[in-house]
Amino acid sequence: MTVLQPLDTHASVCPRASLIFDQVTFSYQGKHLLGPCSFTLQGAGPTLVMGPNGAGKSLLLRLAHGLLAPASGSVQWLPQRPRQAMVFQQPVMLRRSAIANLIHALAVNKTPRRQRQQLAEAALERFGLSRLARTPARVLSGGEQQRLALARAWVLAPQVLFLDEPTSALDPAAIKAVEEAVLAFQRQGTRVVMTTHDIHQARRLAADVLFMANGQLLEYTPATQFFHQPESSGARAYLRGELVE
Numbered sequence: 371m372t373v374l375q376p377l378d379t380h381a382s383v384c385p386r387a388s389l390i391f392d393q394v395t396f397s398y399q400g401k402h403l404l405g406p407c408s409f410t411l412q413g414a415g416p417t418l419v420m421g422p423n424g425a426g427k428s429l430l431l432r433l434a435h436g437l438l439a440p441a442s443g444s445v446q447w448l449p450q451r452p453r454q455a456m457v458f459q460q461p462v463m464l465r466r467s468a469i470a471n472l473i474h475a476l477a478v479n480k481t482p483r484r485q486r487q488q489l490a491e492a493a494l495e496r497f498g499l500s501r502l503a504r505t506p507a508r509v510l511s512g513g514e515q516q517r518l519a520l521a522r523a524w525v526l527a528p529q530v531l532f533l534d535e536p537t538s539a540l541d542p543a544a545i546k547a548v549e550e551a552v553l554a555f556q557r558q559g560t561r562v563v564m565t566t567h568d569i570h571q572a573r574r575l576a577a578d579v580l581f582m583a584n585g586q587l588l589e590y591t592p593a594t595q596f597f598h599q600p601e602s603s604g605a606r607a608y609l610r611g612e613l614v615e
């Protein structure tokens with residue numbers, strides 16, 4: 371198990387952008403799936419999005435990232451739309467080497483060609499993947515691919531990073547590496563917004579919690595309050611381990 375390398379400060383990306391959902395709804399083929407949902411992300415994060423299966427967590431992340439458009443309402447960033455990246459439960463890697471995946475991301479990002487190799491190598495080192503640089507990305511283990519997905523996000527120095535259940539398919543050592551990476555992003559000034567089903571993980575990482583059920587946002591509260599005195603009966607039941615729909 372490789373431990374993350376210490377951070378440098380070159381990629382500091384402060385200040386954190388603020389996200390505003392105003393009466394956002396989402397429908398698909400005439401079926402109402404989410405909202406209306408209103409909140410303004412405050413503080414520095416990390417923000418953990420929690421709730422049972424089908425609650426709308428992934429939809430919320432995709433709406434925030436701009437992968438989906440609301441049916442009504444607005445998704446707004448202040449002071450302006452930030453540089454963003456997203457990491458999924460199953461990372462999607464190109465059919466090429468680990469380092470080539472990073473270089474490709476840098477090329478798409480229009481990073482000057484002469485800087486790409488060096489930035490990619492540094493990111494691989496930081497995420498403990500240097501020895502796998504020339505290995506085809508798709509043959510890496512699940513944990514290695516997830517670290518590579520994080521390294522690919524890292525090279526872009528995003529102001530906001532969305533992570534959609536990034537550890538649900540990983541073993542404890544790989545989960546630890548992802549959580550360390552999340553905190554590394556957070557320290558460099560990236561606003562982290564992440565979904566999880568793991569209450570213990572949320573306790574370890576969250577500064578605040580968006581709790582959803584049945585396509586509705588039931589509460590948005592600081593983590594200390596959420597875990598000790600949640601506002602909604604849905605969150606209270608969820609934290610007690612009851613089956614919440």
Ligand SMILES: Nc1ncnc2c1ncn2[C@@H]1O[C@H](COP(=O)(O)OP(=O)(O)OP(=O)(O)O)[C@@H](O)[C@H]1O
Nearest residue numbers: 398403421422423424425426427428429430565567
């Ligand atoms: N593209 C889509 N087409 C139709 N229905 C969808 C689509 N995407 C999501 N849904 C539905 O919207 C609801 C919310 O889905 P979403 O994936 O956001 O839930 P989730 O909280 O992330 O759940 P899980 O924890 O199981 O991943 C679900 O009922 C799902 O079936």
